[in-house]
Amino acid sequence: MARIPLLLASKFIFLSILSSSGVIRCTRGENNDDHGFIQSLDRESMGLKKEKLSHFRIYWHDIVSGRNATSIRVVRPSNASVTGFGIINMIDNPLTLGPNLSSKLVGRAQGFYALSSQEEVGLLMSMNFAFTEGKYNGSTITVLGRNPVFNKVREMRVIGGSGLFRFARGYVQARTNTLNLTTGDAIVEYTCYVMHY
Template sequence: MARLAPTRVILMIICLLASVPWWAHGSHAVSWAKKTSLEPKKKTVTNLQFYFHDILSGQNPTAIRVAQAAGTDKSPTLFGVVMMADDPLTETPDPKSKLLGRAQGIYASAGQEELGLLMAMNFGFYDGKYNGSSISILGKNNAVHPVREMPIVGGTGIFRLARGYAVAKTYWFDAKTGDAIVGYNVTVIH
């Protein structure tokens, strides 16, 4: 076995120590870490109902086209279009009803045969005990179906580590402008 020169051994030790994070040295290794119980937290089930207003027309649209494929305009499903949204969430279908929050994120036409939107949306709430909390939806929205279901994949605030599902039903749609009001019934486990 070859013998290492003392300077190489010292250099190897220095490199090894340098690769260990600073916070792992000494008695301060976990002093900043919060101790948590390993006991499972009791799960809460929350049901939410609200209306999503996706407005593409007029002077103040809430959703805008940010990208598209070369053939998107020739596609019956607008395959390849990507939309950015900042849509109000209200208590009733009336756009002037109480604002509960906003749906912010993207949706894109991912279906060539049928309009299927890939949705990556954060529904942030402003009202009452949910103020500052949000849920995240990531999934397919078969927009032409009367009722569709999408997964809740996370959340923040009261909804931290949320899971569940959202059932969407189109309340109103204008084929000429693309404007829509969609009712949401959401079950969140958190």
């Protein structure tokens, strides 16, 4: 019987030593800015030079009608609402330089929008602008925000990017160019202000 308390005591001492060495390791890491899984990097070692502000204008074509729709409803709410509350569309919309669909294609807007307001026609937008033209081919920016559709100007955040838009932040302003109330098709001008390296 005396062996059991002795065995428990030795395990307790062993665990105490292990836990105190863990505390010592953490404390040492905090003093040296070395947290074990996070380390500081020099911007230049990653090729990050001076941050710049890019400004551009593109046109977003939301085509919900016809055989070549680029916006597909994936959720239909069970209860009818004047504002469309609960509807969700997945998009793969063309981005062009001008308001005509025949304008030069510079990328695609890929993501979704959801009608998220019970009071007005208001969208939650979550999409990547995936660029396919020139030196920005393969680069993206991510746009996220609230879009009250019938406001003249709507502002949404740029929350990130990839490629030449790594570490991107900024905002976009959306202005409806045309909206066909019969088909639901829309062309929206996006003016983008993006800080990136």
